[in-house]
Amino acid sequence: MSNIITKLREAIGPKKVITDETELDKQRHDYWVVSHLRDYLAQQSEHALCIVRPRETADVQAILKLANETRTPVMPYGLGSGVCGGVLANAKAILLDMSAMNRIVDIDETNLLATFEAGKNGLEAEEAVAAKGLTIGHWPQSIGVSSVGGWVATRASGQFSTAYGNIENIIYAIEAVLPNGEVVNIGISPRAASGPDLRHIFLGSEGTMGVITKVTFSLRRQAQERAYSAFYTSTMAEGIEAQRQIIQLGYTPPVMRQYDNSEVRRNFAETVRDEDGLLIMVHEGPTAMVAAEKAAIAEIAKKSGLDEAPEAAVTKWLSSRNHVPSWTSLFEQNVVAETIEVAAPWTKIMDVYDQVVASLNEVPGIVNASGHSSHVYRSGINLYFTFAAYLEDKEALEAAYFDCADRVLKATAANAGTISHHHGIGRARRDYLVNDLGKGGVALLQTIKRAIDPNHIMNAGVLIPDD
Amino acid sequence: MSNIITKLREAIGPKKVITDETELDKQRHDYWVVSHLRDYLAQQSEHALCIVRPRETADVQAILKLANETRTPVMPYGLGSGVCGGVLANAKAILLDMSAMNRIVDIDETNLLATFEAGKNGLEAEEAVAAKGLTIGHWPQSIGVSSVGGWVATRASGQFSTAYGNIENIIYAIEAVLPNGEVVNIGISPRAASGPDLRHIFLGSEGTMGVITKVTFSLRRQAQERAYSAFYTSTMAEGIEAQRQIIQLGYTPPVMRQYDNSEVRRNFAETVRDEDGLLIMVHEGPTAMVAAEKAAIAEIAKKSGLDEAPEAAVTKWLSSRNHVPSWTSLFEQNVVAETIEVAAPWTKIMDVYDQVVASLNEVPGIVNASGHSSHVYRSGINLYFTFAAYLEDKEALEAAYFDCADRVLKATAANAGTISHHHGIGRARRDYLVNDLGKGGVALLQTIKRAIDPNHIMNAGVLIPDD
Structure with missing residues (x-):
């Protein structure tokens, strides 16, 4: 012991301290496809030294004090839905x-504030308000x-x-x-x-700067009215340009998504x-504002x-939007797949799209290279790429994954885009972080990390490149 | 030398290196009333060792490298309009x-991006876009x-x-x-x-973390339409509650200001x-949205x-909004005055208002204790207090200022409000920062500061309490 x-x-x-092997085995990693593929191929990763399940902030304090004094690595774990390898247990680390x-x-219904402990399930939090x-107004696919x-x-x-x-x-x-x-x-x-x-310091820190124990959100009242719009786009560029017009004229439909x-x-x-694409929207707000927005758009x-296009496309999306196929069902078919979300200014985004899709299509075994947009800003837009590769040899799937991911991230970075719109960095994109922050920015992040975590106990290997 | x-x-x-005494004397401080009062009373503060006026980022790099190597204090200076004592020259420091x-x-008219060197005058930047x-959409009174x-x-x-x-x-x-x-x-x-x-790290750093050399803004297109609304409020609380309803129902007039x-x-x-107060609004946006918002409000x-109330009140405000009386004209009348902006959740803001005004009215010589709101959020609102004290003995004005400021900040902190909505901290509010951040937050800020500026050359005495 x-x-x-x-x-x-x-x-x-x-x-609150679990060392049962079965339990430890269940929490070896997050939802990063590579971890699941390795499991599937029986390349089992190691499990943590132990799992701790704090029940209050004082527990977290006690855990971190002990870990810090003994230089024991700590890996924070929420509900394990991350997709970038932010959690990967090792035998020397406490999984928190x-x-x-x-x-x-x-x-608080007057101030529209709601406070939750950090481990609260997102959907349960939303349902409570x-x-x-009221609504938190935050609907990740993983909610x-x-x-x-x-x-x-x-x-x-x-x-x-x-x-x-965003959050x-x-x-x-x-x-x-x-x-x-x-x-x-x-x-x-x-x-x-x-x-x-x-x-x-904590927003986006992925467990490297400490442990978030409580969060308070500024809520909204549920919208008085909801309406839908849908349009066919003859080219990706045409729809992107329409979205630019819409947002820059001052309209902000909460949902605006364009599929190739x-x-x-x-x-x-x-x-x-x-061969058309599709642009769908959800409008929400006070009745008169929704009507004015929908008509103007x-x-x-x-x-x-x-x-x-038929508005039924929007309601169809609303009802099926959070369905995600299991990685295993794809591995069974000799397929590895992934989604990678990036973003760029308007003038760069079509170059990102065209170059990513073209580059993915060069990969041996590629069976899908597609994209949609889903988050819109005055100065640019995101793209959410999906790729899938089929290979006879399942052992070759991991290399195909890394080849594809590298192509998406490099083509994005080459066109001044961010290599992560909202999934974070984890292990999957850590080597590409310098594209976003520059060498100076990475050094600054390392400086802050060393100051806050001088014994380097928090989630090593994630987000922050090694010095 | x-x-x-x-x-x-x-x-x-x-x-680019100025040592002329006349020039040095002109840039001894910002627009903090205390510095001006000390000048007026011939309690002249010292001037900087020298002024440097970099022309490009490489100059700033060279200056900071030298300062860092020689442990010479550096005081960044924009255009000197700060009101919290963020600039106060001393004879050992380089004024940058x-x-x-x-x-x-x-x-960039397509991406709605504009990049300026950091010393650019705000109004000139706005006029250029x-x-x-286009518009930056940022209109501080000091623009x-x-x-x-x-x-x-x-x-x-x-x-x-x-x-x-906000910025x-x-x-x-x-x-x-x-x-x-x-x-x-x-x-x-x-x-x-x-x-x-x-x-x-830089937003709000007040020169303590480095020197901002360029900024890029995400612009807006100028609004298609503008409209005005004005209402009488029989009590401060009544108008505050109306503003809460408006914003929480989903309306965001760019300007919403309520005066006592x-x-x-x-x-x-x-x-x-x-005895009424006044609530004025400017609506902006696409024509149909502005009409819908104005009618709903x-x-x-x-x-x-x-x-x-007459809409002329709004146009009157628009035309006179950036007029500020000179401190000297008040000192001539034996008056010291100041504005302090704070903010709090909706349920706390009337306690802040009532307690601040009541406390200010206890100060000997007080001739004005008033407030208005000017920035509205789903979860709360700001208050902008103005106080003025008249004293026969001008030498006593400074003590009256600090007494009044202390009352505003303490009554705000006692009601869970922030002690700075948008003026920053400077020297004026540094001792109160712990109310916003807690001891843990102050220690975290100090930790980051030590890591980024280990030789403690940047703007000592401002914002960050001493360890």
């Missing part, structure tokens, strides 16, 4: 599982399997972000425990100019029209040469 | 004046006398923030030079999940109605018991 395990049991109680910190701390006519703390730690985006913002626009306050065991509480007001906004023809055929079989679309 | 001055002249050229870095680097039908880099360094807000956001919502990219002379460029995409958003009766009498003499106001 390791000394640290004994100490952990003394510090937070034996029930936040799932037992899942209480609703407070819902929905019961009061049913991700934690509210994970949303913050990965800088997540929701499907309704074009109006309601950094929804967060109000963060409680976190630093690697030395000290607690910080940042965010007492809707806005402040009290120095650098320290919430951003390949994705229309896969996801909207009832709506396929020749129909006019812009018409002027942009887009034909109206 | 100091050795450092010789080295600076060698490094960046003699013309950014005003000569004032070029327009690029205006306005000539192309004509502040720099775009200063906006970022102080986490500024503009008068149209309720729709267009952190408008900024796209930041170029900065770290204390060690290295350059970082952060922000290549409209949004990224590539680790912590490092722009926030004292401020109506001072600023809107033509519109005074008994009129309905909400009616239900909230507010009477319509």
Whole structure:
């Protein structure tokens, strides 16, 4: 029995420290396809030294103090839905599982604030505020399997972000425990100019700067009205240009998604029209505003040469939007697949799209290279690529995955795009981070990391390139 | 002649290094009333060792490298319009004046991006994009006398923030030079999940983390339509509650300002109605959206018991909004005055208002204690207090100032409000920062500061409490 395990049991109680092999085996990694592929091919990764399941902030403090004193690696774990390899257990590390910190701390209907412990399931959090006519307004595809703390730690985006913002626009306050065991509480007001906004040390930190223990969101009232629009796009570029017009004229439908023809055929079989793509929208807000927005956008679309498409495409998307096929079902068919979301300014985005798709199509065994947009900004837009490769030799799937991912990230970076719109960096994209931050930015991040975590106990191998 | 001055002249050229006493005397401080009062009372502060006026980023790098090697204090200076004592020269420090870095680097009408050197005058930057039908959308009262880099360094807000956001919502990219002379460029995409958003190390850093050298803004097209609304509020609380309804129902007029009766009498003499306050709004956007918003808000106001007021109050505000009386004209009348902007959640803001005004009215010599709101959020609102004290003995004005400021900040902190909505911290509020960040947050800020500026050369005495 390791000394640290004994100490952990003394510090937070034996029930919260798990060393059962079956339990440890269940939590070896997140939802990164590579980890699942290795499992499938019986290339089992090691499990953690132990799992700790804190029940309150004081437990997290005790765990980190012990880990820091003993230089024991710590790997924070929310609900395991990350897709970039941010969790990969090793036999020397404590896996800090936040799932037992899942209480609703407070819902304040006057200030539209809701505070949850970080391990709270996202959908449960949303349902709790929905019961009061409110919404967090954050709808990642993973909402049913991700934690509210994970949303913050990965800088997540929701499907309704074009109006309601990404997680950094929804967060109000963060409680976190630093690697030395000290607690910080940042965010007492809707806005402040009290120095650098320290919430951003934790937003996107992926467990490298400490452990997020509570989050407070600034909610919205549920929209009075909802309406839908859908349009055919004869080319990807035509639809992108229409979206630019719409957002730059001041309209922000919460959902605005444009699929290329390949994705229309896969996801909207009832709506396929020749080689066209599809642009779908959800409008929400006060009744009069929704009507005005929908009418104005129909006019812009018409002027942009887009034909109206059946609104049923939008309701179809709404009802099926969070369905994700299991990795294993694909491996069974000798297929590895992945989605990678990037973003770029308007003038670069078609080069990103064209070059990524062309490059993916050069990969031996490629059976799908497609994309859609799903988050729109005044100065640019994201693209969400999906690739799939089929190979006779399943042992060759991992190399095909890395070849494809490299092509997506390199073609994006070559066109001044970010290599991560909202999935984070994890292990999958760490070697590409320099494209976003430059050498100076990476060095700055390393400097901050060393200062906050001088013993380098927090989630080594993730996000931050080694010095 | 100091050795450092010789080295600076060698490094960046003699013309950019100023030691003329008259020039040095002109740039001893910012617009903090206390510095001006001390000048007025002939309690002259010392001037800097020298002023350096870099013309490009490489100059800033050379200056900071030299300063860092020689442990010489550096005080960044934009255009000197700060109001919290963020600039106060001392005889051992280099005053780094950014005003000569004032070029327009690029205006990109497709991506709605504009890049300026940090010393660019804000109004000149706005006019440059306005000539192309665009707007930065950031209208601080100081727009004509502040720099775009200063906006970022102080986490500024503009008068149209309720729709267009504060500076952190408008900024796209930041170029900065770290204390060690290295350059970082952060922000290549409209949004990224590539680790912590490092722009926030500089947003609000007030010269303590390095020198901002270039900023890129995500612009807007100028609004198609503008309209106005104005309402009388029989109590401060009634208008605050109406504003809460408006924003929480999903309406965001860019300008929404509510004045108490004292401020109506001072600023809107033509519109005074008994003891009423006044709530004014500017609506902007596509024509149909503006009409829908104005009509809906009129309905909400009616239900909230507010009477319509003349729209001329709004146009009057628009035309006179950036007029600020000179401190000296007040000192001449034996008066010291100040404005302090704070913010709090909706349920706390009336306690902040009532307690601040009541406490100020206890100060001997107080002749004004009033407030208005000017920035609205789903979860709360700001208040902008104005106080003025008259004392026979001008030497006693400074103590009266600190007494009043202390009352505003303490009453705000006692009600869970932030002690700075958008003026920053500087020297004036540094001792109160712990109310916003907690001891843990202050320690975290100090940790980051030590890591980025280990020789502690950048703007000592400002923002960050001493360890």
